[in-house]
Amino acid sequence: MSDVKAKAPVDFLSLLFLLSGLSALIYQVAWQRILFAVFGADIQSVTIVVSAFMLGLGTGALAGGVLADRFPRKALLLFALCELGIGGYGLLSSALMHGAGDLFAVQGLGVIATVNFLLVLIPATLMGGTLPILVRHVAKLWGNVGEATGQMYSANTFGAALGAVLCGFVLLNYLTLSQVILLAGAVNFAVAIVSMVFLRSDK
Numbered sequence: 001m002s003d004v005k006a007k008a009p010v011d012f013l014s015l016l017f018l019l020s021g022l023s024a025l026i027y028q029v030a031w032q033r034i035l036f037a038v039f040g041a042d043i044q045s046v047t048i049v050v051s052a053f054m055l056g057l058g059t060g061a062l063a064g065g066v067l068a069d070r071f072p073r074k075a076l077l078l079f080a081l082c083e084l085g086i087g088g089y090g091l092l093s094s095a096l097m098h099g100a101g102d103l104f105a106v107q108g109l110g111v112i113a114t115v116n117f118l119l120v121l122i123p124a125t126l127m128g129g130t131l132p133i134l135v136r137h138v139a140k141l142w143g144n145v146g147e148a149t150g151q152m153y154s155a156n157t158f159g160a161a162l163g164a165v166l167c168g169f170v171l172l173n174y175l176t177l178s179q180v181i182l183l184a185g186a187v188n189f190a191v192a193i194v195s196m197v198f199l200r201s202d203k
Contacts, residue, residue: 010138014155016191017134020083021159023184024127027090028053029167030180031120034094038101039112048113052120060128068136075137080195082126082133087188089123094178131156
């Protein structure tokens, strides 16, 4: 490690980012199921949802990198705001998607594809922004961007894998889709709040 003293806070932030990744994949599984139920499940709908998720992650990563470079001392705050945004959207997402289904389900494929795309793109963009923002903060602690990127990316990826397995094989056996989404939102809010507390203690 570049700085032994920084190990504890970085490990703590890694845990928070693991939870962030866990909630992200819970959302993806749950949102896919809702959109499939509302608009129908076929290869086109799967492609649209996954493409929107990937584009959002990429776009968010670019925007997050710019913001982190411009406001390096606000990185943890930006991360917390992203988590609040994701959690807020999560709490509204079930109603939004069902409402969109009521409005657009009888429309043509182009309209349905656009609606599905936008419903997933917005939160996915916020999710994508979290990695470069948190890497910027950890790199400041460690003085090594490569180590910071590897640490945060691995934590988030492990959390994402855990979230996909947990949602698909455990949570949906005991909870409704709405309850699963509320649980993911609660995780986002918890991560945001703890990040804010961490920010205050780090001053």
